[in-house]
Amino acid sequence: MRVYDVDLTSRLLLGTAQYPSPAILTEAIRVSGCEVITVSLRRETADGSGAGFWDTLSETGARILPNTAGCHSGQEAVTTAHMAREVFGTNWIKLEVIGHGDSLQPDVFGLVEAARILCAEGFAVFPYTTDDLVVGDKLLAAGCEVLMPWGAPIGSGQGLRNPDALRSMRAHFPDTPLIVDAGIGRPSDACQAMELGVDAVLLNTAVAKAGNPVTMARAMADAINAGRAGWDAGPMERRDMAVPSTPVLGLAGLT
Amino acid sequence: MKISVNSEPREITGATLADALDELGFPGAALATALNGAFVPRIDRGATLLKEGDRLEVLAPMQGG
Secondary structure, X not given: OEEOOEEOOOOEEEEOOOOOOHHHXXXXXXXXXXXXXEEEEEEOOOXXXXXXXXXXXXXXXXXXXXXXXXXXXXXXXXXXXHHHHHHHOOOEEEEOOEOOOOOOOEOHHHHHHHHHHHHHOOOEEEEEEOOOHHHHHHHHHHOOOOEEEOOOOOOOOOOOOXXXXXXXXXXXXXXXXXXXXXXXXXXXXXXXXXXXXXXXXXXXXXXXXXXXXXXXXXXXXXXXXXXXXXXXXXXXXXXXXXXXXXXXXXXXXXX | OEEXXXXXXXXXXXOEHHHHHHHHOOOOOOOEEXXXXXXXXXXXXXXXXXXXXXXXXXXXXXXXX
């Protein structure tokens, strides 16, 4: 997969929150082969918790995708992106502008406006968006080269709420990298997304809150690889009725 | 002067943002600053004067999804 002129081997992107320990986070990244991890900016504490986390991140060797999680306006998100670029030394930004408190649904109007500003400033914007085709068109017109539609609300683990919409996005944006971001709960959800032809999956809670996050990270990576291979192979068409798979010709006359 | 640092009231003597950061003693170099809601790049901290009542935000890398 190629995004913003960077070739990625792994199609799994991981969030870094809610793991039982930094060691488990690091191990989950390692066993899954994940090459991109997303991180936030928050208020630094007097004991330097952010500095310690920065050391953990650096040791993973993964590419950092800073995010604007928690921003509820385009202006907040733009300011956060500026701060993230300085701290993390990257122009990559996962752009989140939250519009609804309960569902954490993106404010797509603020998102498009913030994307326009940041793309013009040279950021490589990864917009967390809905599965709306028109919004997708506007994000691409704003300068985004990748789209990150939600599968279900953040942290819900519901799996894909609207697979048909993702299928439509794949058809409408055949050449744009699509990364399903949010809502994945189980490996089968990730596999389903990949079978629909999306290019990658970004998830966090499904791994971090699993009984065994390291095993789940590996399971997610395997499911994503299987789903991608299924898409590449071209699944058969569904049929309404049974069709015998064993030849009828040559069937013994035993009645 | 009294300013707000990450929403906590703090008394500082330094005149500039760079001075204030030294004085506040945040460990680690991976910090970004915003003054009254506007990003202040690292390179500008030495020339950014503080005034009574300013709201300073000091952010650092944190777990996120």
